Amino acid sequence: MSAAIASSTATTDQRPGAEVVLRALKEQGVDVIFGYPGGAVLPIYDALFQQNAIRHILVRHEQAAVHAAEGYARSTGKVGVVLVTSGPGATNAVTGLVDALMDSIPVVCLTGQVPTHLIGNDAFQEADTTGITRPATKHNYLVKRSEDLARVVHEAFYVARSGRPGPVVVDLPKDILIKPAPYVEASKIGHRSYRPVMAPDPARIQEAVRLLKRSERPIIYAGGGVINAGPEASRLLAEFVHLTGMPCTNTLMGLGSFPASDPQFLGMLGMHGTYEANLAMYGCDVMLNIGARFDDRITGRLDAFSPNSKKIHADIDPSSINKNVQVDVPIVGDAGQTLAALIECWKQDPTPVAKPAQLDWWKSIDEWRAKKCLAYVQQGPIIKPQHAVKRLFEMTKATGRETFISTEVGQHQMWAAQYFGFDKPNHWMTSGGLGTMGYGLPAAMGVQVAHPDALCIDIAGEASILMNIQEMGTLAQYRLPVKVFILNNEYMGMVRQWQELLHGSRYSESYSEALPDFVKLADAFHAKGLRATTADQLDDVIREMLAHPGPVIADICVAKDENCFPMIPSGAAHNEMIMGPDQEKNARSVTDEGMVLV
Amino acid sequence: MSDSNVRTATIAVLVENEAGILARVVGLFSGRGYNIEILTVAPVDEEKRLSRITVVTTGTDMVIEQIKAQLDRLVPVHRVNDLSLAGPHLVRELALIKVIGQGDHRVEALRLADAFRARVVDATTESFVFEMTGDAEKIDAFCALMRPLGLAEICRTGAVAIARGTLHMAA
Ligand SMILES: Cc1ncc(C[n+]2csc(CCOP(=O)(O)OP(=O)(O)O)c2C)c(N)n1
Numbered sequence: 001m002s003a004a005i006a007s008s009t010a011t012t013d014q015r016p017g018a019e020v021v022l023r024a025l026k027e028q029g030v031d032v033i034f035g036y037p038g039g040a041v042l043p044i045y046d047a048l049f050q051q052n053a054i055r056h057i058l059v060r061h062e063q064a065a066v067h068a069a070e071g072y073a074r075s076t077g078k079v080g081v082v083l084v085t086s087g088p089g090a091t092n093a094v095t096g097l098v099d100a101l102m103d104s105i106p107v108v109c110l111t112g113q114v115p116t117h118l119i120g121n122d123a124f125q126e127a128d129t130t131g132i133t134r135p136a137t138k139h140n141y142l143v144k145r146s147e148d149l150a151r152v153v154h155e156a157f158y159v160a161r162s163g164r165p166g167p168v169v170v171d172l173p174k175d176i177l178i179k180p181a182p183y184v185e186a187s188k189i190g191h192r193s194y195r196p197v198m199a200p201d202p203a204r205i206q207e208a209v210r211l212l213k214r215s216e217r218p219i220i221y222a223g224g225g226v227i228n229a230g231p232e233a234s235r236l237l238a239e240f241v242h243l244t245g246m247p248c249t250n251t252l253m254g255l256g257s258f259p260a261s262d263p264q265f266l267g268m269l270g271m272h273g274t275y276e277a278n279l280a281m282y283g284c285d286v287m288l289n290i291g292a293r294f295d296d297r298i299t300g301r302l303d304a305f306s307p308n309s310k311k312i313h314a315d316i317d318p319s320s321i322n323k324n325v326q327v328d329v330p331i332v333g334d335a336g337q338t339l340a341a342l343i344e345c346w347k348q349d350p351t352p353v354a355k356p357a358q359l360d361w362w363k364s365i366d367e368w369r370a371k372k373c374l375a376y377v378q379q380g381p382i383i384k385p386q387h388a389v390k391r392l393f394e395m396t397k398a399t400g401r402e403t404f405i406s407t408e409v410g411q412h413q414m415w416a417a418q419y420f421g422f423d424k425p426n427h428w429m430t431s432g433g434l435g436t437m438g439y440g441l442p443a444a445m446g447v448q449v450a451h452p453d454a455l456c457i458d459i460a461g462e463a464s465i466l467m468n469i470q471e472m473g474t475l476a477q478y479r480l481p482v483k484v485f486i487l488n489n490e491y492m493g494m495v496r497q498w499q500e501l502l503h504g505s506r507y508s509e510s511y512s513e514a515l516p517d518f519v520k521l522a523d524a525f526h527a528k529g530l531r532a533t534t535a536d537q538l539d540d541v542i543r544e545m546l547a548h549p550g551p552v553i554a555d556i557c558v559a560k561d562e563n564c565f566p567m568i569p570s571g572a573a574h575n576e577m578i579m580g581p582d583q584e585k586n587a588r589s590v591t592d593e594g595m596v597l598v
Numbered sequence: 599m600s601d602s603n604v605r606t607a608t609i610a611v612l613v614e615n616e617a618g619i620l621a622r623v624v625g626l627f628s629g630r631g632y633n634i635e636i637l638t639v640a641p642v643d644e645e646k647r648l649s650r651i652t653v654v655t656t657g658t659d660m661v662i663e664q665i666k667a668q669l670d671r672l673v674p675v676h677r678v679n680d681l682s683l684a685g686p687h688l689v690r691e692l693a694l695i696k697v698i699g700q701g702d703h704r705v706e707a708l709r710l711a712d713a714f715r716a717r718v719v720d721a722t723t724e725s726f727v728f729e730m731t732g733d734a735e736k737i738d739a740f741c742a743l744m745r746p747l748g749l750a751e752i753c754r755t756g757a758v759a760i761a762r763g764t765l766h767m768a769a
Pocket residue numbers: 408409410411412413435436437438460461462463464465487489491492493494495
């Protein structure tokens with residue numbers, strides 16, 4: 001029967017499925033894909049071999065392919081593309097997909113599948129990929145008919161980048177990749193059911209503006225949605241913050257959407273946020289949340305979250321609104337369009353601004369700032385991790401080069417967020433929602449592919465880096481000069497910190513035993529290895545790392561027992577922050593309810 | 599949250615009639631820990647490839663609003679309509695009920711079936727199969743009455759629901 005199909009279609013303008021897939025990718029503007037071959041996707045690899053428009057980056061593990069695509073997407077605003085084989089190729093990609101789902105990153109992941117007639121037979125390297133990835137993606141497809149192939153690929157891109165972005169899987173049985181299939185242009189396709197609302201409701205905008213104008217203690221809390229809405233949205237955010245004179249704080253995902261160097265910036269908020277940001281959230285009377293989702297890392301104990309404020313929440317995803325926190329003014333729409341509308345309305349609306357009260361509010365904020373919650377003392381030979389990040393920040397800034405920072409997950413991630421200042425969007429890549437150790441190196445790799453001349457640095461922990469260390473091989477193969485800056489405290493520091501705080505300092509399985517020699521490891525992967533063990537070596541190592549034209553691992557041996565502060569312990573409120581080690585000792589603030597939280 | 603805030607919602611969902619759609623809806627409820635009391639689905643427009651799902655669920659207002667938003671977020675979902683909020687609506691389900699018995703029990707079963715407007719759709723000398731439509735309470739009540747009379751088997755479709763009047767749902 002398949003022979004009959006092939007001969008009957010040979011006369012029309014049909015090409016093998018694999019070629020149709022590549023043509024659709026090209027039409028979607030794809031210039032690079034991150035992938036790993038295998039039996040089920042060999043037809044696509046064969047088609048790739050015979051063209052030059054799309055570059056393929058061969059990773060060393062499929063999870064890394066997805067993180068690389070995320071790094072690519074977050075630094076360019078484009079959709080990241082992944083190609084993996086069936087079975088283990090697809091299952092290896094799952095962590096990356098969930099990571100992209102949690103952080104709303106547009107990724108299209110093409111997975112190979114056994115031929116349609118074998119699906120359900122437990123064939124070699126068969127996995128129920130659409131079943132496994134259903135809750136791991138924004139949407140997924142299994143292409144069972146050649147005539148659907150081109151449309152589905154185009155649709156996948158549309159779904160991945162529209163509304164709240166996310167990962168989309170397209171599962172491609174091998175026979176579909178071989179059989180001739182018709183091509184359909186992207187412009188010929190409209191989506192039947194998925195049409196997200198972009199423009200905010202003007203009545204809500206006016207309500208929001210009036211609340212904000214009358215507010216005596218306002219705050220703007222901006223998240224990753226502003227970054228996802230494109231650089232113009234970040235520009236509009238700065239314009240709105242300056243126009244209104246209000247303080248602004250960012251979530252971990254939102255860093256860079258408002259310039260860190262701006263005097264109206266209060267720093268990051270949440271579990272490891274600044275004293276001033278968290279107290280301003282606690283004490284405000286009107287809060288504008290734009291493009292953030294009242295995540296539990298942000299709110300702390302819900303019933304004590306910003307107890308006396310009116311809340312305005314602008315989000316492109318209606319399901320984010322009223323999910324964790326009941327709000328007073330919901331605004332559904334794109335962050336950029338919402339900010340533009342807020343600016344317009346602010347200029348037109350005659351409501352007088354509560355100026356004198358807002359001056360008092362800034363006085364309180366300045367008092368909180370005077371606490372200098374991020375101060376640390378670098379004394380003696382032992383390198384403080386905070387100091388290492390601060391020097392890295394200052395020295396990269398001094399080079400004047402465009403700099404992108406990714407991180408792994410743990411204390412180093414929080415120190416990077418606290419001490420590296422981001423003045424522009426799309427330059428900070430971290431795994432926020434899923435908290436995936438092993439994210440940073442492949443993400444930096446994806447960024448470097450998109451920005452070959454930029455400085456791409458993964459601020460890493462010695463434990464996390466081992467989770468995708470194999471990607472050093474990819475760096476070598478493609479001469480990607482990524483710098484891996486390890487804050488090596490010989491502990492899964494964040495785990496140790498929680499054990500100290502919640503489990504009587506019983507450091508169960510959190511010591512990084514039998515670590516490799518990272519300098520030799522770098523050497524083995526054809527990269528440069530550097531090490532700093534004392535404070536006086538730090539600047540030299542950073543200088544050498546920045547100057548080296550190829551990939552580098554810099555092993556920065558830092559204080560082993562440093563903890564990350566300020567900290568809102570789980571189950572606590574914003575005004576119950578632990579500021580430093582002295583307070584930690586007598587902090588009994590973690591309740592039984594708090595103990596069960598992560 | 600106190601139980602007094604918990605309500606029952608009957609939600610109609612118009613979806614693309616495509617592979618995996620039911621798994622998506624069911625997975626959403628189980629993955630996010632929502633209740634499903636009843637879930638029914640069938641194609642309603644072959645030409646436009648649309649199916650209609652009826653879900654009956656319970657939760658606080660905040661949870662039910664969340665359920666609706668989450669359903670609406672699924673890519674193949676066209677429309678989500680909370681019939682319980684939209685106004686007066688009809689809820690019906692169909693049941694097939696097998697009663698096995700003899701003598702007086704048979705007579706009594708037939709008499710009650712008549713009162714409930716249940717139809718006999720199969721009969722032997724020892725059994726009846728009754729068919730009835732109605733809301734859940736009516737079917738519950740009928741089944742309770744049949745229990746001492748030889749109730750052997752019940753199958754029910756689960757509810758389908760539609761708004762009264764001109765209000766209607768289209769893709
Ligand atoms: C894949 C994965 N497994 C486990 C965890 C839990 N976890 C969070 S932080 C952390 C320790 C990270 O250690 P390291 O990379 O050395 O960073 P540090 O906290 O010491 O800076 C662990 C195990 C995680 N986030 N991701």
